[in-house]
Amino acid sequence: MAELQSGDDGHKGKKRGGVRAKKMSTRIDMTPMVDLGFLLVTFFILTTTMSKPKAMQVVMPDKEVKDSTQMSKIRESEAMTILLGSNDRIFYYYGQTQPTVEVTYFNKVRKVINDKNAEVLALQKANDWQANGNYNGVYIGIKPTDGSKYENLVNMLDEMKITGVKSYAILDPSVEELEMLPK
């Protein structure tokens, strides 16, 4: 009883309390750290763009043709010319002599190309016109005019890929062709 009341005992009690407090202090509160961690996770998730840009491969015709005998000859019935006009219009004609220019738009052009391609393939098979051992299908010249947008060209090249046209080239429109176009 006397011991209980002694100053020593009180001191001991305090000491024990101090020890206990020290033990408690080894467990630190990790809540702020975890909060920050999740904040970072959220930040990086929101800022990361997973989509990588894609590239479309383009091969332009060689500027200098050294030898005209090396040029492949295309029959008129196999050729198609697509002119890209202003306001997203597409003008096209077949062959070369007395062309009649028709107008179409990007939502309809795929059918036009597919129909012509099928027609040319049938013709090539019927007459056995082979180029490098296989039937090539339609030959398309894409001619963007100055009024067209970059988007038009890319969409047209994309159509070539979608329709599976093997031979196409980006060319400059001739003066005659520009005159044929409605304003």
Next chain:
Amino acid sequence: MPKGNVSIDMTPMVDMAFLLVTFFILTTQFRPDEPVQVVTPSSTSVSNPPEHGKVIITIAPDSRLFFDLDNQNFRKSLIQKMGDSYNIAFTIDEQNAFATGSSIGIPMGGMKTYLDMSPEERKKVEQPGIPVDTSQNLSNELGVWLVNARIAGNNPVILIKGDSKSNYPAVKNVFKTLADRKVSKFGLITADEAAPVEPIK
């Protein structure tokens, strides 16, 4: 009955969270400041351009042209070569300023003053675009950039990043410059687009 222990062990969750933090910190690469915002058209193409070793020619909606080579060491040697072509001696500081930059649309005449500016000032400059005159060889600076970048960049892949709404004449000038420098194969940077489910036969 004693009160059930309501605190659950969150160690695995926190481990996971920090794993994610580490992953994102390591994989994120911040996009360098582009002098112009470009919205590329979309296509069904699936080929990825290479991560490194590429030249990007940007065509802004207002037909301005910007030139970019992606590796810092390559860029340093590029600006030296450009200096040689135009008889401009760039100091080490100017070379470093160029090497750490991104797309550039400054004519060679104003390049030195531009590189002498502080980074903050450089950001504010409205870049006029690289001159491209396809009728004359020497004033076609894009062509000179291209030739020097092919040497400096160890034959990089050439990509064109055009805005959907840019007019074709600007694109034609780039195509013509590329053809003049005997580049007949290049890429057009496009955004993703889903291919049509069934091609119409």
